[in-house]
Amino acid sequence: MTTAGDMLGGRSDTAAPAAIELRGISKAFGAVQANRDISLAVPKGTIHGIIGENGAGKSTLMSILYGFYKPDQGQILVGGQPISISDSQTAIRAGIGMVFQHFKLVQNFTVLENIILGVEDGALLRPSLSKARGVLKRLAAEYQLNVDPDEVVENLSVGHQQRVEILKALYRQADILILDEPTGVLTPAEADHLFRILQGLRDEGKTIILITHKLREIMEITDNVSVMRRGEMVASVKTAETSPEQLAELMVGRKVLLNVDKQPARPQAPVLEVRGLTMVDVDGVERLRGIDLDIRAGEILGIAGVSGNGQTQLLEILGGYPEKGAKVGGTVRMNDAALPLSGSGCDAGQRRRDGVGHIPEDRQVEGLIMDFTAWENVAFGWQDAPEFNKGWLMDNDAIRRDAQAKMERFDVRPRDCHLAARNFSGGNQQKIVVAREIERNPDLLLIGQPTRGVDIGAIEFIHKQIVALRDAGKAILLVSVELDEILALSDRVAVMFDGRIMGERLPGQTTTGELGLLMAGITDTRNVPDDAGIPPGTAMPGATQGAH
Amino acid sequence: MDKMPKWADVILTPLISLVLAMGISALVILAIGESPWMALTTMVQGALGSSYGWGFTLYYATNFIFTGLAVMVAYHAALFNIGGEGQAAMGGLGVALVLLFLPLPHWAIALPVAMLGAAAFGAAWAFIPAILQAKRGSHIVITTIMFNFIAAATLNYVLVNQLRPTGSMDPASARFPEATNLPALTDIAAGLGFEWGRNTPVNVTFLVALAACFLIWVLIWRTRLGYQIRAFGKSEPGAVYAGINPVRITVIAMMISGGLAGMMAINNVMGESERLVLNAVEGAGFIGIAVALMGRNHPLGILLAALLFGFLYQGGGELALWTTIPRELIIVIQALVILFTGALDNMVRMPLERLFLTMKRTSRGAVK
Numbered sequence: 001m002t003t004a005g006d007m008l009g010g011r012s013d014t015a016a017p018a019a020i021e022l023r024g025i026s027k028a029f030g031a032v033q034a035n036r037d038i039s040l041a042v043p044k045g046t047i048h049g050i051i052g053e054n055g056a057g058k059s060t061l062m063s064i065l066y067g068f069y070k071p072d073q074g075q076i077l078v079g080g081q082p083i084s085i086s087d088s089q090t091a092i093r094a095g096i097g098m099v100f101q102h103f104k105l106v107q108n109f110t111v112l113e114n115i116i117l118g119v120e121d122g123a124l125l126r127p128s129l130s131k132a133r134g135v136l137k138r139l140a141a142e143y144q145l146n147v148d149p150d151e152v153v154e155n156l157s158v159g160h161q162q163r164v165e166i167l168k169a170l171y172r173q174a175d176i177l178i179l180d181e182p183t184g185v186l187t188p189a190e191a192d193h194l195f196r197i198l199q200g201l202r203d204e205g206k207t208i209i210l211i212t213h214k215l216r217e218i219m220e221i222t223d224n225v226s227v228m229r230r231g232e233m234v235a236s237v238k239t240a241e242t243s244p245e246q247l248a249e250l251m252v253g254r255k256v257l258l259n260v261d262k263q264p265a266r267p268q269a270p271v272l273e274v275r276g277l278t279m280v281d282v283d284g285v286e287r288l289r290g291i292d293l294d295i296r297a298g299e300i301l302g303i304a305g306v307s308g309n310g311q312t313q314l315l316e317i318l319g320g321y322p323e324k325g326a327k328v329g330g331t332v333r334m335n336d337a338a339l340p341l342s343g344s345g346c347d348a349g350q351r352r353r354d355g356v357g358h359i360p361e362d363r364q365v366e367g368l369i370m371d372f373t374a375w376e377n378v379a380f381g382w383q384d385a386p387e388f389n390k391g392w393l394m395d396n397d398a399i400r401r402d403a404q405a406k407m408e409r410f411d412v413r414p415r416d417c418h419l420a421a422r423n424f425s426g427g428n429q430q431k432i433v434v435a436r437e438i439e440r441n442p443d444l445l446l447i448g449q450p451t452r453g454v455d456i457g458a459i460e461f462i463h464k465q466i467v468a469l470r471d472a473g474k475a476i477l478l479v480s481v482e483l484d485e486i487l488a489l490s491d492r493v494a495v496m497f498d499g500r501i502m503g504e505r506l507p508g509q510t511t512t513g514e515l516g517l518l519m520a521g522i523t524d525t526r527n528v529p530d531d532a533g534i535p536p537g538t539a540m541p542g543a544t545q546g547a548h
Numbered sequence: 549m550d551k552m553p554k555w556a557d558v559i560l561t562p563l564i565s566l567v568l569a570m571g572i573s574a575l576v577i578l579a580i581g582e583s584p585w586m587a588l589t590t591m592v593q594g595a596l597g598s599s600y601g602w603g604f605t606l607y608y609a610t611n612f613i614f615t616g617l618a619v620m621v622a623y624h625a626a627l628f629n630i631g632g633e634g635q636a637a638m639g640g641l642g643v644a645l646v647l648l649f650l651p652l653p654h655w656a657i658a659l660p661v662a663m664l665g666a667a668a669f670g671a672a673w674a675f676i677p678a679i680l681q682a683k684r685g686s687h688i689v690i691t692t693i694m695f696n697f698i699a700a701a702t703l704n705y706v707l708v709n710q711l712r713p714t715g716s717m718d719p720a721s722a723r724f725p726e727a728t729n730l731p732a733l734t735d736i737a738a739g740l741g742f743e744w745g746r747n748t749p750v751n752v753t754f755l756v757a758l759a760a761c762f763l764i765w766v767l768i769w770r771t772r773l774g775y776q777i778r779a780f781g782k783s784e785p786g787a788v789y790a791g792i793n794p795v796r797i798t799v800i801a802m803m804i805s806g807g808l809a810g811m812m813a814i815n816n817v818m819g820e821s822e823r824l825v826l827n828a829v830e831g832a833g834f835i836g837i838a839v840a841l842m843g844r845n846h847p848l849g850i851l852l853a854a855l856l857f858g859f860l861y862q863g864g865g866e867l868a869l870w871t872t873i874p875r876e877l878i879i880v881i882q883a884l885v886i887l888f889t890g891a892l893d894n895m896v897r898m899p900l901e902r903l904f905l906t907m908k909r910t911s912r913g914a915v916k
Contacts, residue, residue: 030905321788349791358789366789369782376775381790383775393770 017080019044019207020065020096020176025074027060034060036231038074042176042224047198047208049218049239052228053251053455055425058211061228062178066098067091078176097169101181103161107154111147111164112136115171132171139170143200144193158306159190166197177201178209183217187306188483188516195221213456215244216484227251252457262467265491267296271444271475272318273333279313279499282325287313289499290330295444295475300466302490302507303479305519310499311479312361315448317341318477319358320351334444349384357442359433361449361479367433368421375403375417378436410435411461427458434462444475451485463489483512497521552904557897558849562842562889564896566856569888573881582873594866595859601866603734603748608832609851609858610750610815613757615836616843616850617764618670618809622688623845624768625801626781631677631692632809633833634699635670639810640817641703642669644711644824647724658728659752662818663811670810671803673699678802682795688802696833707826721824730819751819760808761847767804777801809833841890853889860885 018041027035042048067085121128183191226236227250272295279288328341340346360366403417451459495502495518502518574584615632622629646665652658677691711721730751737744768774780787780797843849864878
């Protein structure tokens with residue numbers, strides 16, 4: 001393999017200039033060096049992966065390419081010509097298109113209206129719309145980008161919304177397409193379809209830059225891959241000449257265990273029994289349509305599914321805080337006692353006293369108070385615990401001691417409990433939450449997206465802790481949109497779609513393909529169309545609104 | 549994350565804002581043909597140059613401490629209580645009712661009872677907007693400001709129709725019993741054998757205000773309730789996750805806030821006028837917002853900011869008395885201070901932050 005210096009200097013052997021080339025790009029925010037002397041050359045007509053942990057500087061680099069930030073140093077060349085990208089308009093004119101992780105679409109506009117937004121030809125919309133309709137038809141035929149131009153965006157599935165984003169870029173005549181974590185919200189089938197689209201675009205001579213943290217995608221689709229670590233480009237290699245293990249090692253800077261090392265589960269008595277759980281939210285939308293689940297002591301039940309299919313509601317209800325105004329039905333029994341699902345007994349504090357721990361899906365909104373110090377966050381949710389209180393006052397010394405010890409055991413860095421939570425990296429923030437919830441030794445631990453936005457090193461550690469808790473005979477409910485994570489950790493996998501459990505599988509006896517179909521709401525797995533992302537005409541409920 | 553040192557954040561920034569406000573005030577004074585220097589010396593002399601001036605400055609500051617603390621407690625729960633004016637007015641009614649209708653033999657007994665009355669009325673006045681916010685989502689900014697008007701109208705009615713002694717033409721209550729009059733600080737000084745602040749309204753309530761600063765600090769940063777209030781204020785979904793009841797915290801924080809605003813009445817109603825008059829609050833409820841903003845929602849900052857605004861009030865009065873600068877201009881000066889220290893805080897803070905960061909970087913570079 002080659003290192004950054006050799007191959008990325010920008011001197012490609014071929015005569016044709018690189019589609020896009022960076023030379024010595026540096027960018028600092030205050031004292032933080034987000035990008036340091038980055039050089040990169042992406043040949044025309046290739047798919048180039050950029051991989052790196054959170055905070056490695058990938059997003060900063062892409063923002064520079066799209067004109068959101070100005071680099072402190074360095075040069076950008078498009079098609080061999082040096083240009084200065086001062087804003088997104090310049091980037092678009094230079095043929096750079098961007099598909100963001102969070103789509104920038106007007107939800108109640110049609111596809112066509114979204115596509116011409118910002119590039120209308122005149123004061124009247126009709127000519128632009130009819131022109132766009134023609135272009136769209138051609139693009140759709142050329143690249144399998146089928147979307148109904150007159151459908152309102154909010155009725156489209158997430159996968160189709162993403163296609164609209166790609167179409168937007170192509171309509172603006174982008175030759176270089178940058179996609180930021182494009183598969184985060186897609187089912188595996190939708191992701192496969194996206195990859196086919198991207199390959200088609202590449203074969204037509206477009207250049208694609210794919211930013212991701214998923215090694216599998218890099219291996220599957222890219223031609224070349226560059227690895228970023230702590231603001232630097234540490235390597236750039238041909239994908240065919242590398243392996244996931246090697247890339248992971250480059251990203252983290254040390255050897256990483258990609259597979260979770262665990263013994264078969266030895267489940268015991270049932271801890272949680274959920275029967276016919278339903279939930280109708282304040283707007284009258286049915287979020288849960290009769291969930292039945294059992295979790296026994298000493299096992300991990302994984303819930304797979306595209307986000308927005310009721311997982312959030314399930315976790316909140318079990319955690320004791322159903323959404324305001326929601327109607328909850330059914331029964332939940334824990335250790336043979338019914339848990340109240342509404343009214344005064346149903347609050348998160350009581351659930352904790354009943355032995356339910358909860359690592360929430362969104363650590364920044366729920367799991368932590370970002371402006372609180374690490375030690376204050378260690379008491380968060382457990383502020384009533386007797387060891388944290390001394391009569392009228394909180395025993396801040398005791399909390400600080402506890403925090404310091406937990407940070408020690410969970411290797412939270414920096415090891416400074418007086419630092420505000422927002423000043424820790426995503427992985428270290430999550431370690432604080434995990435430490436707080438796991439060390440209470442709960443009978444049932446609810447976990448939502450344990451490793452979202454967490455770097456690989458921390459993922460490995462958090463996974464180990466979860467398995468250790470299982471081996472200590474505790475029941476664990478794991479919700480994750482990362483299928484790999486579900487398969488690696490779970491002893492049983494249940495798939496959720498549209499507020500229902502579509503089926504349960506054993507991780508060793510299923511495939512991502514089968515689970516992917518269940519995630520898309522298709523139970524009949526024998527006879528499946530090729531583009532099986534979504535049954536035509538049905539929007540994925542909830543998926544567009546998101547959980548919060 | 550690099551930040552500028554804490555002292556720069558807490559002291560330098562408001563100080564620069566203050567200097568800027570003073571600079572523009574000076575230009576305004578110049579523009580109307582007066583001498584800014586003379587104005588400044590008049591204000592300083594009048595407010596801080598004698599124990600008489602201090603007596604008034606501290607009296608005003610006492611009012612502002614209570615209303616500032618009121619805004620602060622609500623702020624930590626992410627509630628913007630701008631109803632301090634009405635809550636303080638109702639607190640006055642509470643004080644008046646207690647002192648007029650309960651036989652209280654001595655001020656030392658009357659003080660805690662009146663404090664309870666003031667706090668209860670202020671808290672009750674804040675309770676209604678709080679419960680509307682918590683249960684119905686009626687925005688607290690709207691409801692508290694409406695409750696200011698309702699309080700003023702209610703007080704008007706009560707004073708004119710109920711509490712006004714028969715035959716009096718003045719819309720004010722009867723005088724409170726002599727025994728309940730609070731000792732002025734000047735009396736206390738005389739008791740200790742020196743003369744200080746004769747004929748000034750500052751009274752023992754100032755000491756109560758100092759104690760309140762400390763107690764509120766303990767409440768917010770040392771008790772579980774304070775922890776819950778702050779957590780709720782930073783993130784409501786987070787609070788719900790942590791088992792903190794949003795309705796309960798909203799109501800409790802607002803009632804503490806209203807109670808504090810109400811307690812201002814023991815200074816102006818019980819301590820100074822010794823009867824309930826119309827419009828006794830005189831805008832102190834609104835000044836409390838500026839005080840809390842400038843004091844960065846910390847009791848120590850609020851104490852300092854309250855002293856500053858006490859100085860502006862007293863110094864402004866002196867200015868109107870001794871110079872030809874019109875009274876309205878004093879309000880302009882006060883408004884400029886509020887504008888710069890409160891609303892335009894970031895205008896000073898952000899360049900300052902940048903300056904500190906570059907200084908840090910160059911000094912680090914020099915070490916290399």
